[in-house]
Amino acid sequence: MRKPLLFFTLMLMQAMFLLTTVQDSFAQDRVKAAQRIPADALLYFSVPDVETLGDKWSQCSMGQMTHDPAFADLKKDLIKLTEKFSEKFEAETDLSLSNVLSIPSGEVSLAFVKSDEGKFGGLALMEYGESGEILEKILEKAAEGFDKEGAQRSIRSVDGTKVVVFSFESDEDDQAPVKVPLAKKFAYFLKDKTFVASNDDKILESVLAKWDGQGQNTLASKKEYQYIQTKCADPTAPAVMQWYMNPIGALQSILGVASRVNPQVGMVQGFLPALGITNLKAVGGSTYLATKNYDSISKSFTYVEMPTSGIIDMFKCPAVAQQPPVWVSDKVSTYYSINWSISGAYDSIETLFDGFQGRPGALAAIIDQMADKPEGPKIHIKKDIVDNMSGRIQVATEMIEGEQLDLTKMSGQFTVAFGLKNSDAFQKVVASLTARDDFPGQTREFQGTTLYEVPGAILSSPTDAAFCIAENQLFIANDVKQIENVLRKDRGVGSLVNSDNYKRISENFPEKTSIITYQNSDAQVHALYELMRKNDNNVDLQGLDLSKLPSFEVIQKYLPISGGYTVPDDQGFFTSTFGIKKSEK
Template identity: 30%
Template sequence: MSLRDFPSPKKALLSSVAVLLVCAQTVLAADATTLDQRLPDKTYAYISVPNVETLKEKYKETKFYALTQEEGVQEFCTQLTDLVNTAIEPKINMTVDDLNSILSGEVSFSVFKPSEKPLAMLLAVEFGDSREKVDSLIEKATSAAEAEGSEIVEEEYAGATLNIVEVPGSDPSVPVEQNVVFCIKDSTFMVSNSTNGVKDILDSWEGREEGSFRSSPVYSQVLEQCVTDSGTSMFNLFVDPISLLKAIATSAGNQGMQLQFGLAMLEPLGLGNLKGIGSCSEMMVDDFETISRTLFYLDSAPSGLLNVLKFPATAQKPADWVPAEAGSFQAFNWDAQSAYSAIVQLIDSFQPPGTAEAMIEGMAQQPDGPGVHIKKDIIDQLSGDIQFFTMAGEGEGIESLQSLVVFGAEVNDEEVMKDVLVRVSESPGFPAEAREFQGTTIYEMVNQNPAAPTVAFGVAKGYFLFATEVQMLEQVIRGIAAADSLAESESYKKLAAHFPAETSIIGYTDPRSQIKPVYENLRSGDLGALIPQLDFSVLPPFEEIEQYFGNSASYTVPVENGAMMVQYQLKD
């Protein structure tokens, strides 16, 4: 090795500096404080795009982005952008592209309670190097407010300037501050209704050592359970509906007494167990183009009305009568016995014990009634398997927008359920007419409008079936070949391969059958006339772009602290 093989001092210094800069950027990125670390644990609603730049990069890998690059679609997007620019540019002196360039890091919206103060709403946007554009927006907003008679107060706080717009004529009965506050801290622009809310965030700018929203018991579980180890969330959502309503009622004082009384009923109903609903969405991770997981968090076992929505996990698949061309499909494993018991217990909690059962017995024994016992003739006949599918409507123009639905509830004994329908149909005033179709009795609702679909129901294929169009029910009774069923379609099987062995609810969607009628009605002018400023005819025929609309699936399973719903679309 010669001396020239050794780096010069200058090169060594530059290399060292470069390494240090890379390391520093990595540490800063890892330690960057996010809004959920600044927010208090009393945060009741939160929507966040953690990193807009990453979202944009991932979006460019999706089929939907490829769709927007089609020539006709690009032309339409240009029209739409020009229309929006025409509306906003005279007011804010910026275009859609200008606004898009401002979005750099995290964008979030939250509703929280700062200390003992009224509720605060906060929009926070990281703008990167676009300080001049943000300053211009604030100047435009404050000037417009002054022109309308508002007073603008500037206040220095925690190294930031608060521009407080004191709105005249505020309603004292509204349980929130009604000012508008603009503030910039570092490279984050904030706008809020609450001065106290902004100050609370500024006080915790480096993150809360304890009591932060991110470390709260429920939201921390959302982040832990809803994001894969190999992925990064592109979109986070959280809402604690019960606590939010309670906070609104408390903040409203005397005006919130009625709401407080209503909320007091939630505990005996079992709804107080719901502590939050949170979701995280990822893009282009593993086999998925998009995947979102939603956690319904319960702090104890379901009780009260929540037992009406009890769906135990079991092996599920589409029934043989669900066709492959279904636009959407869902199946539920419903615990009907649990639901019945929950309703009986709820009624008896407000009435003397036995009231509910006595009412049911009385209804079954009414002299002029059909003699149907809700528990014995209906609830006890349901296996729990409930399925439905939709198909695109037939016809031209607006008529094609109407979806047709077939609903089926599996029964334990077809003959018992058929007998129930016979008894009901013989009751005075029964609004349907019976007829035979291939050995099955179909009950068609009397239709006053011949042009409208005819609703029908009956028992066949082991299910009580209900259809919004009688021809759909006839198709189910007629039957389809196994190869033509949804369960045997390659599209469904590819998606269902990602289902767990046992699920509570499963779903499948082919968006093309739902989007095509709307799309073609826009192109033809039937719907496009509603927005005359846009020329929808420049869009290409649907057949040229349908490959960009991929099928999707979903499933729901019980988890230790509630239920998890997963929705996804696969990569090509």
């Protein structure tokens, strides 16, 4: 009896293994939109799976907030409004709104590409699952509308697939002084339960030629795209959104069109390599929701071809160990810290300037002349300022109580701190500038530090601004009280670096970073939320009664704390921004 039972068990296990293997193979073999889109795509955005997006959204903080009982009354109004709009939509189109909205099933993608003929075109791909009949009805109604507008309809077969084209081009377009390379068409085809549309049928032909996903001249085959996808992958969760952009390619394309109107614009294109920005090849990333460790996380990567020069070198930020100093209060709304290579940026500017001037030392000579002017402040930009700055830049913003309804103060009070290499030398520079007759502020001592105060009236600001040098930093604030708080020996408030919220964010930072960020948006959201609630009579949302919104305390618990960091890479730099639920411990 044991042998048949053992045999049956082994067969069952093998069947389960084969079934799992087939399912995994199917998922892996599924052709993605990026495998069909031409390699020279300038812009690409994709929702890999709309069902996954909906599921993950319901698990994250914002999705959970919509199910809070406190929103029940408002949701009733929203349901009534939706039903009203749905009835109107169905009366005009003979289509159910809910059925139309349920058409997307699987991946939905948008792209902006160039055809083989050099024309620009938009491209949309949408998997529609079992909603083919509804989609066909929509396309039939669209065709009726296009026919009424005088569009020329044509149908042809491309590799066995029916391609429908509506052309809106006229003879007047050909007679225009400058013909913009943008086809005035609407073309589409349906294949393998996927709807594909573009304003250029040539682009559709290119997509069909790559339909099996095995082509080499696709976006997915580009090394930049592959590198970005690898760097932005998350092994714990599927991406709910992905994007890719070729910014310099887009700029060159725009300049190419503009040069047909003004040939001098073409000269700008010639300068791009000299500026070094053509080494910026691509920017892309992925977004994830409700992962194992985060409420949400977005990863992006900027791909740069090495070695770099020119403008790109101006923005180099070496990775170092960094954290908020004790003067940063735990009440801040946002905090940023950047380690910028200011000396490298200056060298890049000098190299570019000298290159365009055609002689080495051109910029240095000008700066020397400026420093030697008898009527000037006798300050040398390179020696006295650039060489004395460490490149560390920190920004902290805070919104205080009582500002919830004052939109003029929505940006809050900010303090900027520039790291210094030699405080004493920089103090002499500041003293030289503030001693001049044209300095609009006043000087006073505050707890042993010289404080420079500028009246708010001069800056069209409700508060007096101030700056000073302390703790090897140049502090600048739009409110003198912020500077005073920094200088106080007993600040009376906690420090951000010791707060539980910041610790939960910073534990996800690498040991060394180029940039770190922290944000607790409660104050800003509170201001906008209360403004919306108290001015509901001035906001017309066609049947939504905003007075039914719950108190801010209800939504506050759903607002995540967020942070992020940037680190350099052999091919550019990587950035991660993420949010964590407050309720998690």
